[in-house]
Amino acid sequence: MHAVIESLLTGLPYLLLHLTVTLAMLAVGAWLYEKITPIREVDLIKAGNVAAAVSYSGALLGMAIPLAFCMAASVNVLDIVVWGVVALALQLAVVRLVEAILGGLWHRIEADQIGPAILVAAVKLSVAAINAAAVSG
Template identity: 50%
Template structure:
């Protein structure tokens, strides 16, 4: 059996950095998701609590779409400033893109409030597709 001490020492050294990066990324993601919910004209959580599947799909797509570029940024980060700066840039771009999609589809808030699943699925998939492009750009 090998000595576990080098692994334990590595864990003790790396754990604080891991926690700082993960905590920072999670905080940036939560702020971005809160901003997203603020700029949407409908109240997602109220609709979801009422059983509105379209709101759940749309908000879930936004959550994934915001997390993807941030995850790639986190994976490529050198320090916590990378996460804060580049993570914020990617999330701002995602929020702008999401708003543009909302405008492109037209009358989206009413469609989601009316539980129109087709509009919500399209919106969620577009959010995730744009997030993948954004994530690749930040990782490149």
């Protein structure tokens, strides 16, 4: 039992540091996402827009998944930051690409059309899965 406690005490500071850095990166990613999209999804969600909630949830999960894999495969904080920045940049680029391919997407989400929101969330999550495998591989 003593070895378990010793291991916990040794590893806990690293866990907390890695967790804090990764959560901070997710917060920055969420902030950047809000800045690059032409609508304010958080405001729409507060007003009861379900399509915005679906789209924004896809964006958050789409960023969190590769960040989690970065943290799991990392050897130190710098590793998390470098690969996390790459993963976030890829996820944010996908948002712009989807916007270019699906013209009028944001207006449809703003109008609370759930179909386009589900599609865009699925694209974000699909890319996140591939992105996570690539950054941790």
